[in-house]
Amino acid sequence: MQNCSFISNQERFLGLIADTHNENELTRHAVTIFRNLDIRTVLHAGDVIRTDILNLFDGMQLYLAFGNGDDPQLLVPRCQRLGFPTPAYQHYIVHQNSAIFLFHGYAEQVPKYRDVCCDQNVSIIIKGHTHLRENFHKNHVWVINPGALHRTEDPTIAILDTAQRQLEYISLR
Numbered sequence: 013m014q015n016c017s018f019i020s021n022q023e024r025f026l027g028l029i030a031d032t033h034n035e036n037e038l039t040r041h042a043v044t045i046f047r048n049l050d051i052r053t054v055l056h057a058g059d060v061i062r063t064d065i066l067n068l069f070d071g072m073q074l075y076l077a078f079g080n081g082d083d084p085q086l087l088v089p090r091c092q093r094l095g096f097p098t099p100a101y102q103h104y105i106v107h108q109n110s111a112i113f114l115f116h117g118y119a120e121q122v123p124k125y126r127d128v129c130c131d132q133n134v135s136i137i138i139k140g141h142t143h144l145r146e147n148f149h150k151n152h153v154w155v156i157n158p159g160a161l162h163r164t165e166d167p168t169i170a171i172l173d174t175a176q177r178q179l180e181y182i183s184l185r
Contacts (some may be wrong), residue, residue, distance in 0.1 A: 017075065017097055019107040023053055026107070028170040030057035030116075032083065033162030034063055041184050042161065042169045043068045049171065053132035055105070057140030057158065058082060058116030070094055075103050079116040079140060081082025108173040108174035110135045117157075130155050136172075145170075147179055 019026070027046040046054060054072055058079025063086050066074070076091060076099035078084055084099070091099050102115040102124065113128045115121055117139035128134050129150045136154045139146070143160035145168055156179060159168030167184040176185045 016104045017104065019053055019073070019105060023051075023107070024173060024175045025049065025051050026145045026172045026174060027051040027054035028043060028057070028138055028156065028158035028172055029161070030158050031059045031079070031143050031162055032056070032061070033059055033160075034065065035161040035167070036063045036065065036068075038161040038167050038184050039065050039068050043072075045169065045182060045184075050150060051171065054111070055103075055114050055138050057114060057138050057148055059162075060087060063087060066090050066094060066096070067095070073097070075099075075105060075114055077101060077103055077115045077140075080118040104134075110174060112136045112138060129155075145181055147181075155184035158172070 054074050056076045058077045059081045061081050074096045078101050087099050103113040111134045113134045117143050139157050143164050145159040146157035148155055158170035161167040168181045171180045
């Protein structure tokens with residue numbers, strides 16, 4: 013697997029966020045919730061847009077998948093300065109014996125998404141783009157969209173409990 017990362021198995025909970033789209037105050041609120049829950053690793057399914065949003069995640073481990081509104085030439089240097097893993101269009105992450113595929117989910121990525129849903133090595137897909145919460149199983153794969161912070165009436169994030177295989181959505185309103 014390309015762009016494969018391993019997260020410590022001591023971390024039971026992962027923070028999930030997508031489509032922050034320059035929503036500075038809502039992102040700050042989301043990060044405060046993650047910190048209060050002692051969540052140190054966050055998976056961002058793309059569309060950060062402005063690089064200053066990334067500063068809010070300082071001191072955390074942020075995995076970022078580029079969204080269709082993101083500029084890799086701006087985001088990569090900022091992520092490197094903050095000590096985050098290098099952002100990419102897709103990440104394969106191994107955690108708690110689960111292989112997680114993180115990507116944004118825009119139209120050009122749909123064929124890859126279909127392939128991953130049939131990949132016996134992947135058990136969880138984290139995606140964004142639609143600005144809608146999703147939580148369903150396709151074949152053997154658990155598909156999750158944490159929702160969005162922008163262009164939605166109910167901005168949400170999610171907490172993934174990898175040990176119990178449970179998902180909790182948290183409204184930011």
